[in-house]
Amino acid sequence: MSTYKIVFTGPVGAGKTTAITSISDIEPFQTEEFATDDVSELKENTTVAMDYGLIKLDDGERIHLYGTPGQERFNFMWEILSDGAIGLIILMNNLEPDPIQTLERYLDAFSGHIDATGIALGVTRMESGAGPSIDDYHAVLSRRQINAPVLDVDPRVSNDVIRLTESLLYSLDPGL
């Protein structure tokens, strides 16, 4: 049986752990540690190695869900986790100081993977109306000739994460 995985990536506080929890069939395995650096101003704990969840399919196959650590000093894990993934979900926190710049960094870091498969971009914390718009994110992707879904997502809401994952699958294969 092959190993299939979808990788959730994005900066600290974007909601990767919550998103995986929303759709995983198992209690997600987390490698969270007490935050001691700047991250402690955002949240108590932060992912240091990875998050792991699983979706069990009717035919016995399993889709592994991996969440990368948000802090860029752990970025050596990004390539390890994304190797061989069927798709990539990037989550952006719209309330961070410069989410567009952050997105550019993630697109650079995962460019090889994006060229080979595809992405869906979920933007969290859009409800306040502050921060860039959906069109602003599309403009960044368009400049890089990436035609991908960009969705306003609340990672606590399963339906939002399901739609985001569905959009990834359809953008990988509209013939589904």
Added chain:
Amino acid sequence: MPKNNITISAFGFDRRSIERLNQALSPKVRNIQLLDSVADAQLFLLNLEAENMAEKYRDIVKDNQSIPAIGFCNSEADGWAIRSLKMPVNTDELINSIQEELPDVEFDVPTSVGISQDKVKKAMEAIETKKVASKLNTKIEQDKSKVNRQRDMIKKTDEMCFDMERFLLGHTIEALNTLKQKHEGALIKCWGSKSILIQPSKGEVLTNLSDNQIRNMAIAPLDDELSSSVEITYLDKAGMDKVANSISTESRSMSVEAFMWDLGLLTCKGRIPHDISTADRQYLRRWPNITRIKLTDHGLKIIAYWVRNPSSLYEMSEKLEVPLQDVFSIFTAAYSAGLADRAKREADAVVEAGEIPKNEKRGLFGSLMSRLRSMDSEVA
């Protein structure tokens, strides 16, 4: 074993057209590389409709006389001593032509995309047959898109169309268009105290109508005796703040895009506005924000295909094998939200709407999709 790249230089095309060509070719031949320079080219693709192409081509071939060329044209390529293809070009026909021009080059064709050497051979035989038939002046269909257009004209009936002006949708689109010119906001009053406040500068709609009330307002023609009348007032900044405060206690907000999408979808009931041609290619500017809008059964599939392939509504229905009403619904919703319009760019006319390449993981994706949908219904 990886095959060498086939380097092709494209001239007279804009950037988007080259992207479209790349999108169309790369899933079918993995080692084709489109360049915008002459260096290292094994073949030239020329847009014969581009300005001064004859002069440019003369300059190009001066030092590259042995390099073959294929021209793209709108009708006949009179006076050109090169192979020509009519736009929009069929991708398979283009690949066959490239293979004929570069017979010694190895094409890296993924087995799953369904153009095996055998199929290519058959397609080439078919093209030869067509050429002979053409010479004999028979009525063999040479241009599939032209046939589609003719058939579309016949098929479009009154039941497929509706007059937006008779519905809340038409009035709201008109209000949005007026707002662009000179006002800050528009208040649409209906059913006494019920109203819709459109604030384009915030990209937001405030309304105290429930979902059911919006649905009822959307589907009932406004000229029907039983319908509520609609009154539109345009507001300046001060007027808008006042109205927003007065309705905000019981109102909810949504983006203009989501409101207009849903209104379009509810109103159309599988139809399109009567002034939309089913033969014209339409484009979808970008993915809509699908977590905040209503969709039809095949909505995601249509969006995923359409956003990459400007297509006529019939083409989409045929290629995706989904009901036309579903395509019409998604089109009307996207059109209402300002995300869709007639494709007029040069790039939209270069290649035919693409076939859907077979994906070797389709079975897996299908199983995952079923699982996600069952989660979706569990949540609901």
